[in-house]
Each structure stands twice: as C-alpha cells, then as structure tokens.
Amino acid sequence: MKAVKNAVSPDSSFKEFNIDIMYDSDTYERAREKLKKAEMETDVNTTDAEADLTEKRKRIPTTRYDTSDSEGWPSPPKKACVSPDRTVKIVHNDKSKEKGTKDMLPRSPVVIPPKSVIGSTSKTTLFSAIEGERRKDKTPTSGPSATDLKILLLLEELKNEAKLHTKLLLKLGRQTEKQISIPSLPEGITFPISNLSQMENIEEKLADEEVVNSLTANLCLVGGDSVESNVRRVMSHTLSQEVALEYNWVGKGAKKAFEKLRLKKVILDAVRGSRQGSTNNEIEKTMKEWLRYAKDREGGRRKRMTKKLQQQREENENAM
Incomplete structure (x- = not known):
C-alpha cells in the first residue's frame, strides 16, 4: 500500500496479477x-466534479405537536451536530410514532354548559353562560352594592310618578269628555245681527251671566290663524254689513258707540280664550279698524269710487 x-513505478521485481x-x-x-x-x-x-460535491445531508424526521393547548408543550428536540468525518445514527421509538405525541400533552379542562343554553345556536349566549358559570364558582355571593340600592330607589320613584301621572290623565280625560259637546247659542240669539232692534234684544239678554258664558264659549270656536284674523272672523260672524255701518268705536258723529256694548266684552273674552296670550289692546285695535273700514267692504269702495267719478263728470259738463 x-x-x-x-x-x-513498477520494475522487474514486481509480481504480475490479473x-x-x-x-x-x-x-x-x-x-x-x-x-x-x-x-x-x-x-x-x-467525474472529479461529482467527487467535489458535498455529501448530502441526512433527513431527520420532524416531530408533530398538538396545537389545541399552548400550555405544557415539550420543548422540541435539539438537532444533532454531525461532523463531516462521523456519521450519527438517530433511532426513533416506534411506540411513540404509533401513539403520537398527543398523549404527552396536558389536556385542557372541559367546561360543560348549563342546560338552559344547550342546543342554542348563538355562540355569544353559550360563551356568556360558560363565563357566568366560571364566575359563580370563583366569586362568592354578596349583598347588593351601593349603586344597586341607588338604582332601586330611582326605579321606585319613577314608579310612583307614573302612578300619579296616570291619575292626572284619567282626571283630565273625564273633564275633556264633559267639554267636548259644542255649546249652542242661547235661545233668542242668532248671528249675524241684521238690524238695530235685534242688537238691542241681544244686549238685554247679555245681562244674564249664563247667557254671557254660553255665548262666549260659542264664539271661541270661530278661531283664526292669528289674533287679527280671529277678531275679524268673530266680528264678521256677529255683525252684518248694515249693522256694522251704524257703529264706530266711540260713537262719533251720528253713529253709535260699539265700545259701550256688552257684546264687545263677550268678543274680548272669546278671542282671549281662543288665542292664549293675546291682550285687550291688540284685540280692541283690530275691532276699531274693522269698524272704520266697514264702508269699504262688500263693494262699498267701488261704489264710492264710481260715485266720485260720476260727480266729477257732471261738474265738467256743467263747466262747459
């Protein structure tokens, strides 16, 4: 060797072999x-090139672990360091290969849900019930806290207030049922007033307090979009055009004073009852304007303009 x-180099002393x-x-x-x-x-x-290649690394089978529980996992085996000159033989246990590594891992505790949620399709309900069972086992039972007592007191107060409100609503409902009936005009009174004789008759009847109250309640139903509108509607409802031309507010000239009539007070009370917050001043101001421009209603302005133009035409003819 x-x-x-x-x-x-071989010479003659070397033996020959096949x-x-x-x-x-x-x-x-x-x-x-x-x-x-x-x-x-x-x-x-x-070839020499193949001989230069490094010997292939021997594969070591990996061990699989169960991921169902992260606690108690065994640490993975360390890889063996193999030097180029030595060969290490790794022997695997056949029994652990057959049984697997699950037997080596600790099992997680099983929580049995209560009967009330078994069969429920809601995952949130199931998890809440399980969490509640765990808390019952861990936390001891205790009395209500200060916050709970405060909430109970507030609920009791709300309950009493609700009972009181119910009684008030029932009482108002009974009163409303009595007032639903629309008051009718007193006997012997009709609107609109068509002549001065009828006005004098109504003034006599308004000396009775019951007649005043009944007539006021009836005129409250006339209504209007505003105080001014309400006053004009009531005045047009009670007085005809002929009677309105016979009155002004203080009785100036040949006209009679509307301010002195009992009917004026009835109209004031009716408008105040219909329009909450209205004052006598604004109501009387609208009544004065309504009487002042009574002659312009129902074509009165057109008649006056026509009469004025006719007079001017006659004067022009006479001047010629």
Missing part, C-alpha cells in the same frame, strides 16, 4: 474514498 500511496481497473485517480485520497463503494458495486466511476 505504501508503494501505491507513494506512486512507485486485475480489473474499476476507477483511476490522480490522488490516493480520492481512490481510497471509492474503496468501500467498490466492495458493494461494480461501477464506481465518477
């Missing part, structure tokens, strides 16, 4: 690497 290792050349190499080390392979195989020829 020394002669081979030292690459000694051999099969399976592989040749320029170095003794590479030829030595093929020795073990030559004992098992007949073809060991490889």
Whole structure:
C-alpha cells in the first residue's frame, strides 16, 4: 500500500496479477474514498466534479405537536451536530410514532354548559353562560352594592310618578269628555245681527251671566290663524254689513258707540280664550279698524269710487 500511496513505478521485481481497473485517480485520497463503494458495486466511476460535491445531508424526521393547548408543550428536540468525518445514527421509538405525541400533552379542562343554553345556536349566549358559570364558582355571593340600592330607589320613584301621572290623565280625560259637546247659542240669539232692534234684544239678554258664558264659549270656536284674523272672523260672524255701518268705536258723529256694548266684552273674552296670550289692546285695535273700514267692504269702495267719478263728470259738463 505504501508503494501505491507513494506512486512507485513498477520494475522487474514486481509480481504480475490479473486485475480489473474499476476507477483511476490522480490522488490516493480520492481512490481510497471509492474503496468501500467498490466492495458493494461494480461501477464506481465518477467525474472529479461529482467527487467535489458535498455529501448530502441526512433527513431527520420532524416531530408533530398538538396545537389545541399552548400550555405544557415539550420543548422540541435539539438537532444533532454531525461532523463531516462521523456519521450519527438517530433511532426513533416506534411506540411513540404509533401513539403520537398527543398523549404527552396536558389536556385542557372541559367546561360543560348549563342546560338552559344547550342546543342554542348563538355562540355569544353559550360563551356568556360558560363565563357566568366560571364566575359563580370563583366569586362568592354578596349583598347588593351601593349603586344597586341607588338604582332601586330611582326605579321606585319613577314608579310612583307614573302612578300619579296616570291619575292626572284619567282626571283630565273625564273633564275633556264633559267639554267636548259644542255649546249652542242661547235661545233668542242668532248671528249675524241684521238690524238695530235685534242688537238691542241681544244686549238685554247679555245681562244674564249664563247667557254671557254660553255665548262666549260659542264664539271661541270661530278661531283664526292669528289674533287679527280671529277678531275679524268673530266680528264678521256677529255683525252684518248694515249693522256694522251704524257703529264706530266711540260713537262719533251720528253713529253709535260699539265700545259701550256688552257684546264687545263677550268678543274680548272669546278671542282671549281662543288665542292664549293675546291682550285687550291688540284685540280692541283690530275691532276699531274693522269698524272704520266697514264702508269699504262688500263693494262699498267701488261704489264710492264710481260715485266720485260720476260727480266729477257732471261738474265738467256743467263747466262747459
């Protein structure tokens, strides 16, 4: 072997043998690497480039772990460091391979849900019930807190107030039922007043307080969009055009004073009852304007304009 290792050239002293050349190499080390392979195989020829390649790494089977519970996991085995000159043989236990690693892991505790939520399709309800069962086991029972007592007191007060409001509503409902009936005009009174004789008759009847109250309630139903509108509607409802032309507010000239009539007070009370917050001043102001412009209503202004134009035409004719 020394002669081979030292690459000694053969001479006449060397014996001759019949051999099969399976592989040749320029170095003794590479030829030595093929020795073990030559004992098992007949073809060991490889190129120098293939010989330079690093021996393939042996695969080590990975161990699988159960991810159902993160607590109590065994630490993964450390990889064995294999030097290039040595071969390490790793032996796996067949029993652990058959049973798996689940037996090595601790099992998580099983929580049985209460019967009230078994079969429920809501996950939130199930989780809430389970959490409630856990809390019952952990926290001891205790009396109501200060906040709970305060809430109970507030609820009791609200309950009493609700009872009081119910009684008031029932009482108002009974009163409203009595007032629903529309008051009719007193006997012997009709609107609008068409002449001065009828006005005098009504003034006599208004000396009775019951007649005043009944007539006021009836005129409250006339209504209007505003105080001014309400006053004009009531005045037009009670007085005809002929009677309105006979009155002004203070009785100036040949006309009678509307301010002194009992009917004026009835109209004031009716408008105040219909329009809350209205004053006598604004109501009387609208009544004065309504009486002042009575002659312009129902074509009165057109008649006056026509009469005035006719007078001017006659004067022009006379002047010519």
